Amino acid sequence: MKIKFLLLALFASVIGFSQSINDYKAVIVPLRYDFQKTDNQYRLSTMTKANLIKAGFEAFYSNEQLPEGYNERCDLLYAEVKRDNAFLMTKLFVEFKDCYGKVIYTSGVGKSKEKEYEVAYKECLDMAFVSINELHYKYNGTKAALPARATSTVAAPAVTTAVVATPVVSAVVATPTPDVSDPNLLYAQPTETGYQLIDKTPKVVMKLMKTSRPDSFIAIKDGVQGTLNAKDNQWFFEYYKDDKLVSEKVVVKF
Incomplete structure (x- = not known):
């Protein structure tokens, strides 16, 4: 009975864990948000990055080469x-x-009655960033802790090691090292179901959906569905065409 209570307490502590924004060293800003039709429409990405830097963050656009x-x-x-x-x-x-799409912090809501979008967006962002500025962000040098996958906890609740398992380690091991000098290098942006791979323009080239394996994704490219698999320290997009297996090398920076 005591063991059950200890396991329940440990499980509750994992669920209740809250990550601080101070555990993260920089912020990535996309060039286009869900409600926009073009990149940096109304200079919204530019204003977002400027506000982040003003609030003390290191900020980079999603298509920038990171230092x-x-x-x-x-x-x-x-x-x-x-x-x-x-x-x-x-x-x-x-x-x-975070890198798994979990919301770490949500700002206050900025409001504007201005009719011109660029003016309204600036006014809204400035207001939303009031709550962000009040956080007094400062990177604490702590490596961000990653959320344990729910499957690990549910699959073996009676085994303590299953609760504290670190699936992130296997994900890191399985991820090939990209050649950042490759002109065809794609950049992975987290989504709710996995990632989207963009090129330097930036254009969405491929969409990835997570599977139970960190070295394999369901992949869609130009309407063709296949899988993206890690083999021999490289990623390969594999699919069938005319009943023949096609394997294309893909250079990805996660």
């Missing part, structure tokens, strides 16, 4: 500006997500 020391994607936060639909009013807020 040395910033290549571990799970040490970074990913900013998303969200828009609330409102009658005769613009409402924006900012979400900070």
Whole structure:
């Protein structure tokens, strides 16, 4: 009975764990948000990055070549500006997500009645960043802890090692090292179901959906569905064409 209570307490502590934004060394800013039609429309990405830097963050666009020391994607936060639909009013807020898409922090909502979008967005962002500025962000040098996968906890609740298992280690081991000088290098951006791979333009080239294995994804490219698999320290997009297996090498920076 005591063991059951201890396991329940440990499980509750894992669920209740809250990550601080101070555990992340920089923020990645996308060039286009979900409600936008073009990259940096109304200079929203530019304004987001400027506000982040003003708040004390290191900030980079999603298509930027990251400097040395910033290549571990799970040490970074990913900013998303969200828009609330409102009658005769613009409402924006900012979400900070980790490398697995988990929301770490959500800002206050900025509001504006300005009719011109660029003016309204600036006013909304400035207001939303009031709550972010009040966090007094300062990187604490702590490596961001990654959430344990739910499957590990549910699969073997009676085994303590299953609760504290670190699936992230296997993910890191399975990830091939990309050649950053390759002109065809693609960059992985986290999504709710996996990742989207973008080129330097940036254009979405491929969409990935997670599977139970960290070295294999369901992949869709140009309407063709296949899998992206890690083999021999490289990634390969594999699919069938005319009943023949096609394997294409893909250079990805996660």
